Amino acid sequence: METKETTANIQKPEKLVITSSPHVHNTESVTKIMWIVNLTLLPAAIFSVINFGLPALITMLLCIAGSAACEAAIQYWRKVKVTVSDGSAVLTGLLLAMCLPAGIAWYVPVIASVAAIGIAKHTMGGLGHNVFNPAHIGRAFVMASYPVAMTTWAVSRIGNSADFAGAMGKVADFDVVTGATPLGILKQQGYQALVDSFGGQSAMYKALFIGNTGGSLGETSAILLILGGLVLVIKKYIKWQVPVVMIGTVALFTWIFGGKVDGKLVYFTGDPVLHILSGGLIIGAFFMATDMVTTPLTTQGQVLFAFGCGLITVLIRLYGGYPEGVCYSILLMNALTPLIDRYIFPKKFGSLPEPVTRS
Amino acid sequence: MLRRIKGGVHPHDEKKSTDDKKIAVLPLPKKLFVPVHQHIGQPSVPVVKAGDEVKKGQLIAESADGRGTPVHSPTSGKVTEIGNYPHPLYGKSPCVVIESDGLDQWQEGLLTDRSWEVLSAAEMIDIIFKNGIVGMGGAAFPTHIKLSPPKDKKIDTLIVNAAECEPYLTSDYRTMIEYADDVIKGTQIVMKILGVQKGFIGIENNKPKAISLMKEKCKGKKIEVVELETKYPQGAEKMMIKAILDKEVPSGKLPMDVGCAVQNVGSLKAVADAVEKNIPLIERVVTVTGRTVKNPVNVMAKVGTPFTELFDFCGGFRGANGKIIMGGPMMGMAQVSLDAVVVKATSGIVSIADNEVDLKEELACIRCGRCIDVCTMRLLPNVLSILSEKGQHQTAQTDYNLMDCVECGCCYYVCPSRRNIVHYIRQSKAKNAMLRNAIKTGSK
């Protein structure tokens, strides 16, 4: 064997980075997740603008701008890094807007965003630290503050005009025609009146599915929200169990307890399809109950969480003072999250089978 | 049937650049820096002094307490000094510096030709001990200890760890392809030593060639080749056992507690060499790879070879380097300088380009739960990291099973907030160890 005369003569690197292992990472980041969730919400948001016109766009912009500005202001004041660009404040704003009626007075979205970001998120320390879903705190805050404004719903333009193109033409129209939401009619006038208002059950389902009904921005188009949610499931940003269990629970219990004949409860006569497609259930199940920060850590915990959300939603819808309960159900389950995490956690490796030998 | 573990991650394996490259032989370096600390435990004590002439394979350091392993000279030449030089794992550590005489002359009495079948288990364990064999998968646990379990532990299965789940590394793979017979022989030797009737070789399915070769060679030998789904960290001892036998090693216990012994492919080759030819462990297969290495290679490198020699052999670098890692990128150790040397546990040297180094700012945990999904030990890594951040190291240990963490790094790999959870966990472990020592010394 030959001996090399000199030791190696390669160019040594000038500086080497020293960190502890591991040294590789996948491409995910909080910023990426947040913006992708924003993107998946976009189709439904655009649809709501078509459906309700310019006022919807204004509400949405107010919420997003309000949330982002509030976050920036608080972080600037606290002298910490301003993290508006990570998209979480924008997402909160967008989700908040989806929970508000179109064309609501300007101060409602502003106050709601301040409550969402200023009270729910940053009093706890910002992203990752909040206990309650900020968007829902914002909504509940203004719901209690301005009950009248919050239940004055804009009427769908598509539903009223003969065709889609006609609705597109009316986007720039500022006037908001107010009406009731399907769940509101159900609560006040009963099931039959609701079906009559659509002119038949299948017409009602179709309207609810496509979204040309009244309601808040994100309560209307089931199909676009489901599509957005499916993208999240495929990208593994959310677990499919959560929306499935939550929607399934609502369907099951409304089917069992939701039916009334002549004002008296008759079991197994409810209309689960109506309850699934109306109100904020779809957006709640896909986008809110799956919020990472405020839900349990483990999959089993999340399933329990989703079940609880479904149950409380049904309770409020059928027996409560409000026509819609998704928002409160998620807030209440947020409060239960630490308890769920306390009792449901993975059993550590090696603890399942009894040790073979004992020393 | 494909067997696998739950959890874990699947990083891009990056093995393409070296998996078809034959094991090259490195030109003999002029100077070798042989560290005397090459296994877990107390460093060995040098038995040579500056000025001594040594032959290839000659004993140069001896275990101080019998639990460590001896170190042998990788080539013939002259000991110039015994001093502190960079060690890839322990910073600066005592090394025997040998100036090669270029002859590479074996010491007498080595290179025997005996059959393992005639030797008894005790004899073979002694041979393995004397030839300084350690676990070559990265942990460097002395092999002879692993092969002498306490009497009350009945071992019935041997598992050969050929998963090589770390990205980039191909040294085990090449060893299997090129030294298949030695590996099988080593397996049989260890099976005889442990008196087990059943052997498994676990290979991940991204190495189809190795699987078919091993299957062919194992015919009629009580050794079963198991195909595993490619997944990190399947090469960890406990995971290997879980994947192949579906047994879980209880927390704080060893594989022998479930009747298993796990050996790395490289170690088995070394065992075969030691038992049949009386060759000590003085060289090993090292994968030198990475995006900035000009010609990535698998190379048979002598223990004590500086990394600079290896990179020189590869034709140097292209582009700026970010990190140089000994071992795989998931569990390997980032190197301070290229002056560190190959040790018995060096399975590979990986360079990470400047633009690959991820130094994004760490954010708060957003509780997404990905780390929990991938944690093969079924812990709550995010909670551990937060507890460490808040200084609650004791709570982490008592309530959240801190000590069960194997530091595989899957949690960091998937963390969207880029929290170096493993680092937090190491800090907690270190803090707790300090506290325990303080209590111990305080009570004395």
Added chain:
Amino acid sequence: MTEYFLLFMSAAIVNNFVLTRYLGLCIFFGVSKNYHASTSMGLAIISIITLSSMITWVIEHFILLPLGLYFLKTIVFVVVIAVFVQLLEMVIKKFMPTLYNVWGIYLLLVATNCVILGVPLINSEANFTFIKSTVNALGSGTGFAIALILFASLREKLQFSDVPKSLDGLPIAFILAGMLALAFQGFSGMIPL
């Protein structure tokens, strides 16, 4: 039966003691720092509230009303409850020392507390029957325990948060309670009573 169930649910959840009627806040904020303490406290409250409202009902209807001493209600209730809790403490200390170790301090804390006095007063104002009083007390106690345990677990989670310095401690506890109350608004109007 339904009536009692609704009364119970109303007292426990819909008109939750802490979150809608603002009673027992000192204990609510004082004990909720520790989860285990809050569970013990919750149990102590449930049992004492029920027993003391039974006793006060008897006293009110068999002593105060017949004797026309209704205006002395507050004094009598306070004293009776204080004495009762004191006795209970002695009995438990004597016969159930292990229980006493867990509960003892909470019993005395509870003795003079607005929850314990509040429920008998509410019962008396609403003119409930004996069973209704008991159910109402049981519901109120359960509601208090639920809120307390929920709140304690939330506060323990907050320890891992990065709460601004000036809000740390009591302020964030108040804000958190506010949000919890906001969530409980969802139940409002569920049981019209």
Added chain:
Amino acid sequence: MNLWKEFTKGLVAENPIFRLALSLCPALAVTSNVYNALGMGVTVLFVITCNNIVVSAFRNVIHPKVRVPVYIMSIATIVTVAMLTLEAYLPVLFRELGIYLPLVVVFAIILARAEVFAAKNSVIPSMIDGLGMGVGFTIGMVTIGAIREIIGNGSFFGYQILGSWYHPPLIIILAPGGFIVIGFIIGVMNLNEKRKKDKSEKAEMAAGGTI
């Protein structure tokens, strides 16, 4: 003994609501407007002062083992007197305060002052202490009441002071708003204190630097 100091400590430094976190129930329950808050504040002021006087006067007679029941008896009697008075002269306020009026008996602050201060001091300082604490309590109540009424209803003492342009968020006068408002008030107080502390520390550092 500095009586003025005894009086002022209850106002800010040991404010029963914001600092000692005692008597929180009335601080939330009856502060949805200033009038009720003031009424409750004055009632408590009266009770706490009277009780301090009584306890302090009899402090050498009461056996320590039975002291708590005796204090409660004394408080309950005074509260009953106050209730009967209010019922006679201010029936509207009496009704508004409702259940919280008899509950004054168990306000921790009253018992605490009896135990901590009146039982160990003579009559005059005890009275001053009671007055100070009572005034501090009243100030706290009125502060919360004013903030909640102005923000949540746009009015002050029932007079509409903000124009019709203002759309009050109703929630501030509801339960959740009450909690949140108090939280922020204490937060602001903490912030002020921290600023002061920082300033004095800076001053100290500067002084230390010159030496």
